[in-house]
Amino acid sequence: MKTQVMAALAALVAVAALGSPALAQNAAGANAQKYGVAVVDINYIFKNHQKFITAMDAMKTDFQAVEADVKGKQQKIMQAQEQQKTFTPGSPEFKQLDEQIVRMTAGLQVDVTQKRKELVDREAKIYFDTYVEVTDTIKLYAEHKGIGLVLRFNGEEADQNNRESILRSINKAVHFQNSIDITPDVLAYLNRSAVTQRPAGGAAATPR
Template identity: 80%
Template sequence: MKTQVKAAAAALLAVAFFGAAASAQNPAGANAKKYGVAVVDINYIFKNHQNFIASMDGMKNDFQGVEAEVKGKQQQIVKATEQKNNYTPGSPEFKQLDEQIVRMNAALQVDVTQKRKGLVEREAKIYYDTYVEVTKAIQLYAEHQGIGIVLRFNGEEADQNNRESILRSINKAVHFQNSIDITPDVLAYLNRTATAQAPGGSRPQ
């Protein structure tokens, strides 16, 4: 039963995939099936993957929220320090505020460390989940198109004024491809699926 369910799910994914590819009518990968070889620009997909972009934007907003929270607590410490300086060193009030400031600094350090760790782990999960999703989409496309191998390549043109860009182009694994770039089809499928899964999104036709 599980095998049948998986097969049915794969068939539905294939319909969505090739529906997206057909509607795009993009000749970039026209020869991939003919040669049994394809290339894909993973960097381009990540930069234009709707779910990935939305997730990273959410990360950015949360980071800014944490940053604002930290600044607010730092300001409280500054005010407490200014208040402490109004008292005579060694006085009960001075000692009390001094101990309070030490506790505030320690608590802030722990809070920042925990939240930073949480954000780093969350970012890593976003990258991993997206990588798995992209890999599965590439596999699905290759299997249904009879493609035996899919190579990663960089379709970005070299910037003659940027040394790093030129070096990246020199070190490309693929320097020429004859219409075997399946990047547009894979990206179209991923974004089409993202739209279908979003609240109020339309389902693939």
């Protein structure tokens, strides 16, 4: 998979070298090649990476289907429990229904555990595959532009009414960057589309 990703990205870099308008150096990262240093907003990329968004939406849909299935089975167990109350404790009918309820409950627990693991593993794979793709894209872009160092940064502005947002801003690794934000170009490679617009100061536009 990684070889295929690298091949596709290498082709995109070649297109950029020919001066494709969609992949041209953007204003936000105009000085990256000059200084040989760039910054990239990984959080922003994940929030706006169309393939990642599509994969996560599909997983959410499947999760909702699993949730509906579990609720349906729980409802059947509750109905069986209500029916059991109509039988005399210790009677053959009561025992038979009791065994059925135990089997249904055990089966549901196994099913939930298995499906939860499948969803967790699937989510982890989506994040990992996207991480590999983003990392490879940054590497190829940096090599093509002669950039020797790419740092991760957070372009979101601090919300004065949100304590967590303020703390995140205080703990930023990069507090200033002079037009070396290559996030729009990296995202354009990933989405195979026009460069995503970001404020001139480098702050990521809040996805809506």
